[in-house]
Each structure stands twice: as structure tokens, then as C-alpha cells.
Amino acid sequence: MNKALLKKFFDSLIWLMIIIFVLDFATKWIVQLNLKDDIILIPGFLKITLTHNLGASFGMGNGGEPFMRALWITISVVMSAGLIFYYIKSFKKNSKLYNIAFALMIAGALGNAVDRIFYWEALVGFDGVIDWISFTFGSYNFPVFNIADSSLVIGVILLLVLLIIEMVKDAIKKNKEGAYSLPPEQYEKKLKKEAEALEKENNEANNSK
Numbered sequence: 001m002n003k004a005l006l007k008k009f010f011d012s013l014i015w016l017m018i019i020i021f022v023l024d025f026a027t028k029w030i031v032q033l034n035l036k037d038d039i040i041l042i043p044g045f046l047k048i049t050l051t052h053n054l055g056a057s058f059g060m061g062n063g064g065e066p067f068m069r070a071l072w073i074t075i076s077v078v079m080s081a082g083l084i085f086y087y088i089k090s091f092k093k094n095s096k097l098y099n100i101a102f103a104l105m106i107a108g109a110l111g112n113a114v115d116r117i118f119y120w121e122a123l124v125g126f127d128g129v130i131d132w133i134s135f136t137f138g139s140y141n142f143p144v145f146n147i148a149d150s151s152l153v154i155g156v157i158l159l160l161v162l163l164i165i166e167m168v169k170d171a172i173k174k175n176k177e178g179a180y181s182l183p184p185e186q187y188e189k190k191l192k193k194e195a196e197a198l199e200k201e202n203n204e205a206n207n208s209k
Contacts, residue, residue: 087106
């Protein structure tokens with residue numbers, strides 16, 4: 001592989017998607033095949049536990065009904081396809097950080113899509129997405145999740161932060177453009193007229209007293 005192709009591959013962020021996808025797949029199956037009992041990493045805060053989720057990310061909608069599982073599979077496939085299509089179409093015009101955000105979202109979406117589509121009792125001995133990371137905050141047990149969920153959420157957060165920064169920059173830019181929409185000479189004349197009008201109003205108000 002020559003340097004040009006290597007650079008193109010690196011810039012495409014496909015390597016990032018592959019790393020996250022493989023890491024998610026490997027950790028899920030390491031836990032699935034080896035975990036017998038929960039492993040406490042930080043007492044009262046972090047542990048490794050094994051659950052199977054038939055719903056959305058973080059255990060949402062995990063009812064197990066065939067219709068709901070079919071719905072989540074459809075949503076997962078459509079979302080993954082939509083993200084990939086947008087990524088390919090907009091890659092060149094998006095900034096590096098935007099592309100990283102979408103790469104994280106694609107890797108997360110694909111990681112869980114594989115579980116939802118292929119992991120059935122008859123095929124692998126269990127149904128649904130493998131979740132294994134569990135956090136506890138005081139009396140609240142955060143829904144069990146996996147690396148794909150984390151990648152998806154981090155990508156969404158990064159995208160929201162970028163959009164907010166862009167909105168703030170646009171607002172500041174528009175505000176400056178509004179203040180200096182006139183040439184400097186005309187803008188000074190406008191300020192002078194406004195000052196004269198204000199002074200006239202003050203004089204009239206003082207004379208009427």
C-alpha cells in the first residue's frame with residue numbers, strides 16, 4: 001500500500017470505525033463466554049455484568065415482544081444506512097471533528113445492529129444485544145450498556161457541541177455584521193445624527209420643565 005492510499009485510508013476514519021467495531025465485538029463475546037458472576041471493579045460505582053437487551057440502547061424498550069424487536073431491528077438498520085450515506089455524501093465538505101462524530105456514531109450503530117440482527121436463541125443461545133458495563137450513582141443504577149452504546153453517545157454529544165459552537169459563532173458574526181453593515185464614514189454620520197437627536201430630545205425635555 002503506497003503512502004497516498006494509506007493517507008486516504010487514515011483520513012477516511014474507516015480505521016477508527018473498524019477499531020471501535022472490533023473492540024465492541026470482542027469485549028461482548030469475552031464477557032458472554034467467560035463471565036459467570038458479576039465482577040466488581042469499583043465498589044458501589046462500576047462493575048461488569050452480563051445482560052441481553054432486546055430493545056434500544058441502554059436497555060430502553062427491552063420488552064422482548066417480537067413486534068418490538070422487529071421494530072428496533074428496522075430502526076437500527078435504517079439509522080446505520082442513513083449515517084453511512086450521509087457520511088459518504090458529506091465527508092469532503094464536513095470538518096474533521098464532524099467526520100469523527102459521525103464515524104463514532106456509525107461504529108456504534110453498526111456494533112449493536114449486528115447483535116440485533118444475528119443474535120437469536122436458535123443461533124447463538126441467547127437473544128439480543130450483549131450489554132456488560134454497569135455504573136451505579138448512589139441509589140441509581142444506570143442502564144447496562146456496551147462500547148457501541150458509548151461510541152454512539154459520544155458521537156452524538158460531540159456533534160451537538162459542534163453545532164452549538166457553530167450557532168454561537170454565526171450569532172456573533174451576524175451581530176458584528178449588523179453593527180458594521182454601513183461603511184465607516186456613513187456609520188460615523190449615523191452615530192452623530194443619533195447623538196444629535198438624543199441631545200435635542202434632552203434639551204426639549206429640559207425646556208419644558
